[in-house]
Amino acid sequence: MNTASLRVVAAGPLVTFQDGGRLGHLRHGIPASGPMDRRAHAIANVVLGNPAAATAVEISRAGASFECVGASLTVAVVGGRFLTSVNGVAVGSDVAMTLGPGDQLVVAAGPSGSWAYLAVAGDLVASQWLGHTATHSLSGLGGGNVTAGLDVEVLATRADPRVDGPVGVFAGNGLVDGAVRVVLGPQDHRFTAEALRHFVTVPFALTEGFDRMGVRLDGPQLDLDAALSIPSEPIVRGSVQVAGDGVATVLLADHQTTGGYPKIATVVSADLDALCQLRPGDSVRFVPVTPTQAIVVARARAAAFEKFLDSDLLATRRLARRLTETDLIGDVGTDILG
Amino acid sequence: MNRFASVGDSAVLVELASEFTEQANQHVVALDQAINRAIDEASVVGIVETVPAYVSVLVVFDPLVTDHDAVRAAISLLDTTGAATVDPSRHHVAVCYDLGVAPDLEAVAAYSRLSPDGLVEAHLSGSYRVVMYGFAPGYAYLSGVPDSINVPRKQQPVRGVPAGSVIIAGGQCLITTIEMPTGWSVIGRTHFRVLPDQPDAPFAFRPGDEIVFDRITLDEYEATS
Numbered sequence: 028m029n030t031a032s033l034r035v036v037a038a039g040p041l042v043t044f045q046d047g048g049r050l051g052h053l054r055h056g057i058p059a060s061g062p063m064d065r066r067a068h069a070i071a072n073v074v075l076g077n078p079a080a081a082t083a084v085e086i087s088r089a090g091a092s093f094e095c096v097g098a099s100l101t102v103a104v105v106g107g108r109f110l111t112s113v114n115g116v117a118v119g120s121d122v123a124m125t126l127g128p129g130d131q132l133v134v135a136a137g138p139s140g141s142w143a144y145l146a147v148a149g150d151l152v153a154s155q156w157l158g159h160t161a162t163h164s165l166s167g168l169g170g171g172n173v174t175a176g177l178d179v180e181v182l183a184t185r186a187d188p189r190v191d192g193p194v195g196v197f198a199g200n201g202l203v204d205g206a207v208r209v210v211l212g213p214q215d216h217r218f219t220a221e222a223l224r225h226f227v228t229v230p231f232a233l234t235e236g237f238d239r240m241g242v243r244l245d246g247p248q249l250d251l252d253a254a255l256s257i258p259s260e261p262i263v264r265g266s267v268q269v270a271g272d273g274v275a276t277v278l279l280a281d282h283q284t285t286g287g288y289p290k291i292a293t294v295v296s297a298d299l300d301a302l303c304q305l306r307p308g309d310s311v312r313f314v315p316v317t318p319t320q321a322i323v324v325a326r327a328r329a330a331a332f333e334k335f336l337d338s339d340l341l342a343t344r345r346l347a348r349r350l351t352e353t354d355l356i357g358d359v360g361t362d363i364l365g
Numbered sequence: 366m367n368r369f370a371s372v373g374d375s376a377v378l379v380e381l382a383s384e385f386t387e388q389a390n391q392h393v394v395a396l397d398q399a400i401n402r403a404i405d406e407a408s409v410v411g412i413v414e415t416v417p418a419y420v421s422v423l424v425v426f427d428p429l430v431t432d433h434d435a436v437r438a439a440i441s442l443l444d445t446t447g448a449a450t451v452d453p454s455r456h457h458v459a460v461c462y463d464l465g466v467a468p469d470l471e472a473v474a475a476y477s478r479l480s481p482d483g484l485v486e487a488h489l490s491g492s493y494r495v496v497m498y499g500f501a502p503g504y505a506y507l508s509g510v511p512d513s514i515n516v517p518r519k520q521q522p523v524r525g526v527p528a529g530s531v532i533i534a535g536g537q538c539l540i541t542t543i544e545m546p547t548g549w550s551v552i553g554r555t556h557f558r559v560l561p562d563q564p565d566a567p568f569a570f571r572p573g574d575e576i577v578f579d580r581i582t583l584d585e586y587e588a589t590s
Binding site: 051057163165166168212257284286297322325 | 543
């Protein structure tokens, strides 16, 4: 089996290893972490024939660059219209490509988007914590930060130029007119009628206070009905928490697991990926849906994404995988065209 | 009467009381254990995880399998009248209260109108119980801090507080697991690890467990690791 590595030439802050997430440990104070844009992460993996939750590198707007070392390697960069280039030649965004030893890959912020995923055809090696490589940015536990000088090792590499080229974009992922659907509560009853009215009628802008833990919003001050101190309650990804100063924050992948500030609403999971891809200054408006509607949305989105992975995205991939399996049986190795 | 609130598209928050009392939290522990028993016995479907807190339990579910109403109904049917069935463990935690590793001890003592030794005695006298893990990995919130040393949070968080710090604020106590800024007061240091880096038992405590702090000298602290 071939091994290759991606030598990190440069990497800005918040470039981390992420698998699909460390679910099931909220009760231990541990959020799932995992990708900020879960669908882009899954697409980058699946287009290469990896499991959807395989480890990839999450790249922030600060960007990152790599040199391919040792063997040819097919990679995909998906999410957020980042600008990708190989040896100085632009190859677009949402794209798969096969790198040869010495090739330089640069991933930089493009016209929009905040997070891109670099997936590799093979097994990316990263340290695990509680069985997952997802990096919890506050502690650094998990795979950890991807920093300059690091060699990202890839075992069982596959060079598979047949998947090179544009990667299908999942059309169902965007926000319509900046609308972010929320289920009100669990503490909406703690707010004034005016605060609740403002929350669902006045636009909010994302601020620079935006990292993997959450994004602080700029908008109307949301006042509580009465001064209160509620015992700390559990928090989920997507909780819209309002601090004592009336400022709202949407909690994201590395959210704190409990908090004593009231939560006015919770963003539906279908709209969280797109929210994470916005940038400071971008504007959103919150549209309330009932819990029942939220379930319908979640199921429709899951079905649409499943269909996308099964049909459009993988049309090429299924062919490639069949050929690869044939080669494996013949023990020719996986580097079939390299 | 429990209050149920829908949380987004994949959770229900069950609030058992509006204010923390030991009794309310024992109901939380009992409900949490009852739900997890039901999960183990496969008598409920679609519940992914539960999060016990001070006076509430968050129930996270898979929206492709179940929904808020079904989860609410399933929880309402559970028998939680009995006490928690998993016996709590008791853990001894050796703490060094030397001023060299307890930068806020004198200030907390002054606030509490106690001598430094009086403050340590007061801290040692508490009957501590793990209420919940919250905020950050392995942050086990302990109840049972004596009222005499109930200090408010600082105005500004202090950076670089090391792992293993024993910190208190607002009638709560915890042992930090990672270096992090905190507005709580640092009154001691321990080698005890709530995240012991043991794959088969990665968390030292369970909610409901009892904690006993034992005083060690700086020499004893430095002689161990």
